[in-house]
Amino acid sequence: MAETFDLVVIGSGPGGYVCAIKAAQLGLKVAVVEKRATYGGTCLNVGCIPSKALLHASEMFAEAQHSFGTLGVIVDPKLDLDAMLTHKDKTVKANVDGIAFLFKKNKITGYIGAGRIVSATEVSVTKEDGTAETLQTKSIVIATGSEVAGIPGVDLSYDGKVVVSSDDAIALPQVPGTMIVVGGGVIGLELGSVWSRLGAKVTVVEYLDKILGSMDAEASSTLQKLLAKQGLEFNLNSKVTGVSAEGGKGRVTFEPVNGGDAVTLEADVVLVSTGRRPYTAGLGLEEVGVALDKTGRVEIDGHYATNVKGIYAIGDVVKGPMLAHKAEDEGVALAEILAGQAGHVNYAVIPSVVYTAPEVASVGRTEEELKAAGVDYRVGKFPFTANGRARAMQHTDGLVKVLADKATDRVLGVHIVGYGAGELIAEAAVLMEFGGSSEDLARTCHAHPTMSEAVREAAFATFAKPIHM
Numbered sequence: 001m002a003e004t005f006d007l008v009v010i011g012s013g014p015g016g017y018v019c020a021i022k023a024a025q026l027g028l029k030v031a032v033v034e035k036r037a038t039y040g041g042t043c044l045n046v047g048c049i050p051s052k053a054l055l056h057a058s059e060m061f062a063e064a065q066h067s068f069g070t071l072g073v074i075v076d077p078k079l080d081l082d083a084m085l086t087h088k089d090k091t092v093k094a095n096v097d098g099i100a101f102l103f104k105k106n107k108i109t110g111y112i113g114a115g116r117i118v119s120a121t122e123v124s125v126t127k128e129d130g131t132a133e134t135l136q137t138k139s140i141v142i143a144t145g146s147e148v149a150g151i152p153g154v155d156l157s158y159d160g161k162v163v164v165s166s167d168d169a170i171a172l173p174q175v176p177g178t179m180i181v182v183g184g185g186v187i188g189l190e191l192g193s194v195w196s197r198l199g200a201k202v203t204v205v206e207y208l209d210k211i212l213g214s215m216d217a218e219a220s221s222t223l224q225k226l227l228a229k230q231g232l233e234f235n236l237n238s239k240v241t242g243v244s245a246e247g248g249k250g251r252v253t254f255e256p257v258n259g260g261d262a263v264t265l266e267a268d269v270v271l272v273s274t275g276r277r278p279y280t281a282g283l284g285l286e287e288v289g290v291a292l293d294k295t296g297r298v299e300i301d302g303h304y305a306t307n308v309k310g311i312y313a314i315g316d317v318v319k320g321p322m323l324a325h326k327a328e329d330e331g332v333a334l335a336e337i338l339a340g341q342a343g344h345v346n347y348a349v350i351p352s353v354v355y356t357a358p359e360v361a362s363v364g365r366t367e368e369e370l371k372a373a374g375v376d377y378r379v380g381k382f383p384f385t386a387n388g389r390a391r392a393m394q395h396t397d398g399l400v401k402v403l404a405d406k407a408t409d410r411v412l413g414v415h416i417v418g419y420g421a422g423e424l425i426a427e428a429a430v431l432m433e434f435g436g437s438s439e440d441l442a443r444t445c446h447a448h449p450t451m452s453e454a455v456r457e458a459a460f461a462t463f464a465k466p467i468h469m
C-alpha cells in the first residue's frame with residue numbers, strides 16, 4: 001500500500017522547501033516532489049544563487065582593476081573565467097546539498113521525478129526511468145515556480161550559445177565581445193552587468209521608457225546613469241520585432257514604440273530576459289479542475305487555497321511579485337494554516353533588490369504610486385557622497401529616499417541605490433512592518449561610521465533636516 005502523507009509539496013524551490021520544512025517542524029508528515037536531480041528550484045540551481053556568485057566575483061574583478069590601487073593595494077588582475085564558474089558551481093552545490101540535509105533532518109521524504117496531481121488526495125510521481133509511483137495525501141501544495149518567458153509576437157528559438165536565456169547566461173564558456181540584453185528588468189541588468197564587468201560590450205533594449213519597470217523612477221534613472229558610466233548602452237522605448245542567430249552572430253531588430261524606422265543590432269550573444277511566466281505544464285490541473293487566471297497563474301483565496309478543496313498554491317505560480325522571499329513567506333504562512341495556526345503575509349512590506357553594482361533596494365510604495373493614489377506625502381533624501389563610511393570604502397554612488405505620509409509621518413516607502421542596499425533595506429522593512437514613522441527611524445541610534453547612517457539621515461530629511469547636509 002502506498003505511503004500516506006499529511007502534505008505533498010510539488011516543487012522544492014524557496015516556496016516549496018520552506019513550506020515543507022515549516023510543516024514538518026509543526027508536526028506534519030511531509031513529502032516533496034522535485035523534477036530536477038537536485039533540490040532548490042530555479043533560485044538555487046540556475047537563478048538567485050549562481051547569479052549572485054557571479055555578480056560578487058565580477059565585482060571583485062572590477063574593483064581590482066579600477067579601485068584597489070587608490071587603497072594602496074597594487075595588483076595585476078587577470079580573469080580566470082573557469083575558476084569563476086567553478087566558484088559559482090561550488091556555491092550552488094553547497095546550497096542544494098544544504099536543502100537535502102534539512103529534508104533529512106526534518107524527516108521529509110523526497111521524490112525525484114515529475115509530479116502530477118491525480119486527485120485532491122493523490123500525486124503521481126514519474127521517475128526518470130519512466131516508472132511511476134502514487135502518493136496518498138491529505139493536502140497538496142503547488143510550488144512549481146516559473147519559467148523563462150519569451151517575447152510576445154516574436155518567434156524565438158534559444159540555442160544556448162548565441163541566443164540565450166538566463167539559465168544559459170550564468171554558464172557562458174567565454175566572455176563575449178558584444179552582448180545584447182533584451183529586457184531592462186532585474187535579470188537582464190544583473191547578468192548584463194556581470195558580462196560587462198568581465199569585458200563584454202553590453203547594449204540593453206527595453207520596451208518601456210525606463211529600466212526596472214515598476215521601480216521608483218528616481219531610483220531607476222539613478223541606476224541607469226551609473227550603469228551607463230560603467231559602459232552599458234540603453235535603447236529605451238524600443239519594441240523588439242525579431243531575434244535570430246546566423247553565422248555565429250545574434251541579431252536583434254527593434255523599432256521605436258511610438259513609431260519610426262526599425263534598427264538591427266548584431267552581437268556575439270543575445271540574452272533574452274523579458275520576464276518569467278508561471279510553470280503549470282503537466283501538473284494535471286485541468287483534469288482535476290484547478291482554476292487558472294487569465295495570466296496563467298493558479299487562482300487562490302486569502303489562505304492560498306485553490307478552488308479544489310485540499311489543493312493549495314504558493315510562489316511564482318500565484319499572484320504577486322515573483323520573488324524568492326515572497327514565496328518563502330507564503331510557504332511559512334501556508335504551513336502554519338495547515339497546522340491549524342494563523343499564517344499571514346504582509347504583501348505591502350515585501351522588499352525587492354537588484355544586485356547590480358551599486359545595488360537597488362525598495363520596499364513599499366513609489367512616488368509614482370503615491371501620486372496616482374492621491375496620497376499627500378513628504379520626501380526625505382540623503383546621498384552616500386555625504387556618508388563617512390561610504391567615502392572610506394569608495395562607494396559613494398547613490399542615495400536613500402524615504403517617503404512618509406504627510407499627515408501621520410508613517411513611512412510608506414523606502415528606496416535605496418547604493419553599495420549594500422539589499423542589506424540596508426531590512427531596517428526599513430522592519431519599521432514599516434510595525435507601522436513606524438520617519439521620526440521613529442531618525443531617533444533610533446545608528447552605529448557610526450556605517451552606511452546605515454544614510455538611512456537615518458534620509459529619515460531626518462523627511463520630517464526635519466538631515467545633520468550632515
